[in-house]
Amino acid sequence: xxxxxxxxxxxxxxxxxxSCGGGDSESNLxxxxxxxxxxxxxxxxxxxxxxxxxxxINLTLASTKSNGAPNxxxxxxxSSLTITPNIQKTGxxxxxxxxxxxxxxxxxxxxxxxxxxxxxxxxxxxxxLIVPSKPNLVVVFTDDQGYxxxxxxxxxxxxxxxxxxxxxxxxxxFTNGYITAPQCTPSRAAMITGVYQQRxxxxxxxYTPIPNNVVTMGQRFSELGYTTGLVGKWHLExxxxxxxxxxxxxxxTPIEQFNPGKLPSSVKEQFYPSSMGYQYNYFGYANRYWANxxxxxxETKLGWVNNTDYRLDVVSDAATQFIEMNYDEPFYLHVAHxxxxxxxxxxxxxxxxxxxxxxVRRRYALAMMYAVDTGVGQxxxxxxxxxxxxxxxxxxxxxxxxxxxxDFTDAPVSENEAWNGSLNxxxxxxxxxxxxxxxxxxxxxxWPNEIQGNTVIEEPVISLDVLYSAIKAAGAAESTxxxxxxxxxxxxxxxxxxxxxxxxxxxxxxxQSAVRLGNYKYLKMGSEHEFLFDLTKExxxxxxxxxxxxxxxxxxxxLYEQWNKEMLRQPEQSKLNSSEREWLEYYLEP
Numbered sequence: 093x094x095x096x097x098x099x100x101x102x103x104x105x106x107x108x109x110x111s112c113g114g115g116d117s118e119s120n121l122x123x124x125x126x127x128x129x130x131x132x133x134x135x136x137x138x139x140x141x142x143x144x145x146x147x148x149i150n151l152t153l154a155s156t157k158s159n160g161a162p163n164x165x166x167x168x169x170x171s172s173l174t175i176t177p178n179i180q181k182t183g184x185x186x187x188x189x190x191x192x193x194x195x196x197x198x199x200x201x202x203x204x205x206x207x208x209x210x211x212x213x214x215x216x217x218x219x220x221l222i223v224p225s226k227p228n229l230v231v232v233f234t235d236d237q238g239y240x241x242x243x244x245x246x247x248x249x250x251x252x253x254x255x256x257x258x259x260x261x262x263x264x265x266f267t268n269g270y271i272t273a274p275q276c277t278p279s280r281a282a283m284i285t286g287v288y289q290q291r292x293x294x295x296x297x298x299y300t301p302i303p304n305n306v307v308t309m310g311q312r313f314s315e316l317g318y319t320t321g322l323v324g325k326w327h328l329e330x331x332x333x334x335x336x337x338x339x340x341x342x343x344x345t346p347i348e349q350f351n352p353g354k355l356p357s358s359v360k361e362q363f364y365p366s367s368m369g370y371q372y373n374y375f376g377y378a379n380r381y382w383a384n385x386x387x388x389x390x391e392t393k394l395g396w397v398n399n400t401d402y403r404l405d406v407v408s409d410a411a412t413q414f415i416e417m418n419y420d421e422p423f424y425l426h427v428a429h430x431x432x433x434x435x436x437x438x439x440x441x442x443x444x445x446x447x448x449x450x451x452v453r454r455r456y457a458l459a460m461m462y463a464v465d466t467g468v469g470q471x472x473x474x475x476x477x478x479x480x481x482x483x484x485x486x487x488x489x490x491x492x493x494x495x496x497x498x499d500f501t502d503a504p505v506s507e508n509e510a511w512n513g514s515l516n517x518x519x520x521x522x523x524x525x526x527x528x529x530x531x532x533x534x535x536x537x538x539w540p541n542e543i544q545g546n547t548v549i550e551e552p553v554i555s556l557d558v559l560y561s562a563i564k565a566a567g568a569a570e571s572t573x574x575x576x577x578x579x580x581x582x583x584x585x586x587x588x589x590x591x592x593x594x595x596x597x598x599x600x601x602x603x604q605s606a607v608r609l610g611n612y613k614y615l616k617m618g619s620e621h622e623f624l625f626d627l628t629k630e631x632x633x634x635x636x637x638x639x640x641x642x643x644x645x646x647x648x649x650x651l652y653e654q655w656n657k658e659m660l661r662q663p664e665q666s667k668l669n670s671s672e673r674e675w676l677e678y679y680l681e682p
Contacts, residue, residue: 128214135164137187137204137218145193145225146567151202151218153185165207172201191222195420196479197541198222226316226422227539228484229562230411230471233283233426234464234534235276235325235433236523238494238514241461242534247517250454252445252462255469256488259538263486264547264583268627269535270554270608271492273601274524276433277327279491279555284308284328284368284426286559286576290600290659294328298336301363302328307575309559310369313424316566321372321418322365323410324428329363330355366394370426372418374410377430378403378437381410389413402439404431404460408467412474419478422566429467431460432494432514436505438463451502457513482540485565487558490533495523498678520631521679524671526599526606526615527631542584549583551592552608557581596648598655603665603672607652614648617676619666624648633682 138152153164166187169179177189179202191200202218240247244260245267272282272289277297281289285308292306293299310320330337330352338350352360364382366373373394374383384394387409399406411427438459446458468488475481497510516522521529537543537558560578581589599606606615608627615623624637624645638645656662668676 128212131206131208131212131214132216135206136216137202139202139218139220142221142223143191143200144223145191147191147225149189149191150182151179151187151189153187163209167205167207167213170203170205172199177202191225193226194222194224195422196224196483224422224483226318226566227542227562228422228475228480229313229424229566230475230484230486231283231424231426231558232464232468232471232486232488233280233325233428234461234488234490235428235430236492236494236512236514237432237461237464237490237534238516239519239529239532239534240515240517241432241457241494242488242536244536245534248515250446250458252458253465255465255472256534256536258472259468259486259488260536260546262540262545263536263538263543264549266535266537266549266553266581268550268552269489269533270531270552270597271489271533272531272555272599274492274526274530274599275601276325276491277333278601280325280327280428283489283491283555283559284310284322284365286312286556286563286578288556288577288598288659290661291577293660295661295663296601297333300328300334301330301337302368304362304368306368308369309424309563310365310371310426312369312563312568312572313566314369314371316563316568317422318566319372319418319421319423320370320425321374321414321423322370322426322428323374323414324407324426325377325430326365326375326428328365330360372414374407374414381406383410385410385413385417387413389416391417402463403437404429404463404467405439408463408470411467412470415471415474415478419474419480424562427467427471429464431464432457432512434508434512436460436513451500451513453502453505453509453511453513455513456505461514485537485539485562487538487562488534488536489555489558493519493521493523493525493528493530493533497522498674518630521675524601525675525679526601526604526617527679528613528627531599537582539582539584543582547583549581549589551589552595552597552610553581553592554578554597596651596655598652600656600659600663600665603663603668605652605656605665607648607655609648609651612644612648614645614652616649616665617672617680618668621676621680623680633680 134156136154138154143149169176177192179187179189182188200220200222203215205215207213241251243251243253243257244265271279273279275296278289278294281294281302292303294302313320365375374381379400381397383397385391407429414425436456438456442459442463446455475484493516494514495510500511501509503509516529519529521527523530556578560576561580561582593610596607596609604617611627613625613627622638625631629635
């Protein structure tokens with residue numbers, strides 16, 4: 093019996109010991125939980141409120157304790173992103189990582205699981221916002237659209253461009269925006285290279301094709317990791333105007349035998365956008381397109397495809413499909429609607445929006461410009477659909493002023509007349525001239541969160557500036573920027589564009605030359621006709637200041653001569669051709 097009692101006492105004693113041990117364990121757990129909360133409240137990682145993709149970021153451990161941080165070990169990192177950044181320790185309490193690339197403004201939470209020397213585990217968070225470092229660029233480049241023909245200018249009351257006007261309302265309207273030439277081939281050559289086209293010899297439409305050793309913006313953006321595309325008009329390939337090129341490359345063949353259609357495909361294709369840095373192509377004018385994707389978003393074998401749909405809708409559809417296929421990577425897209433250039437053409441749906449009036453050609457032009465505007469709306473909607481509108485620079489520019497044929501002849505649209513139905517009001521002159529009617533064009537830039545809405549810039553700018561500004565924002569090196577002829581014109585926070593008034597702009601076309609500096613413009617036509625205009629007033633013979641301000645005229649003339657010496661060709665420019673003589677007599681002779 094005694095043995096049994098002893099065993100019973102032993103069991104009781106063990107139970108007591110176990111019970112006491114259990115009591116201590118619960119107390120320790122409570123203390124650990126209290127320690128975890130105390131540590132969470134006492135320590136934190138600090139991050140900038142906003143960071144940019146690809147930026148190197150420091151993550152610093154901060155403490156509210158007077159004795160500093162204990163010896164902490166990072167057990168693991170996690171984040172709110174699918175892939176957690178590679179975070180490395182770079183010093184005592186300091187860690188660093190490279191901000192991941194994102195396509196839109198993206199919240200980022202980084203969580204560190206930490207362990208103290210005493211074995212207490214706790215976690216702390218750091219929050220920030222990642223801003224994309226590589227903005228998309230969409231260039232909308234119309235054809236022969238005059239200065240008056242965007243609603244945002246509030247010049248005429250019959251134009252309907254609500255989506256283009258929204259770009260201005262949400263961005264910047266440049267009231268003194270210029271193109272580099274009053275004709276499409278040279279102005280387009282500059283718009284896809286970022287340099288004055290005279291530097292490589294594409295002075296006018298005669299000098300197609302563009303030299304295939306010229307560096308394009310497609311190539312420059314590709315080097316920065318962008319996906320590039322061009323849809324619509326190119327007009328830099330071998331065409332009927334390419335006789336100087338043919339004489340140089342086929343010196344033993346009579347010029348009468350020149351026929352672009354009979355040249356080998358291997359020769360012609362080297363001057364297509366697909367061979368000059370543009371990875372996605374739907375290039376063409378109407379009915380036939382050089383393409384490597386279709387309008388359902390499928391990649392296809394590069395080649396010619398037939399598409400008889402309305403030419404402006406085709407280009408808009410190709411642009412939206414390009415975005416659908418490439419929205420998850422930074423991209424540069426050149427969208428070139430063949431409008432309102434002749435031949436004038438519009439669907440019944442577009443024409444029905446503009447009732448018949450006294451001018452048939454004006455009605456068709458209005459319908460065509462509305463079709464382009466509809467395309468702009470589709471592009472914006474596609475960007476919004478994928479949440480990348482805020483990270484996309486959209487620019488809208490015309491390639492030159494409208495041709496009006498002096499007297500706005502309203503011939504049937506089937507006839508090959510000069511006037512395309514567009515208007516340059518209130519500017520003097522038309523396409524082909526270096527008065528403002530030929531080179532001052534609609535010029536709008538939108539970049540949400542970077543350019544404040546309803547900004548109006550009166551300083552003179554040129555199409556080259558858009559390309560410089562955009563590729564600078566994309567992270568181009570200074571060595572690249574130094575090869576371009578533009579300057580940064582984006583009126584973003586902290587930028588200073590006041591110097592634009594002191595930057596000269598230059599033009600040379602046929603037998604005309606011009607330079608603008610501030611509000612003054614020097615114009616020379618042939619060897620005998622010189623003009624100096626104060627552009628705060630209208631250009632006209634009555635306002636020619638050449639005899640009143642010879643010093644200012646000489647200053648601008650010397651600036652032009654210095655610039656001209658850098659260009660590839662040095663034309664004589666002594667005699668005006670028949671068109672130039674006609675323009676001079678009509679617009680500028682007393």
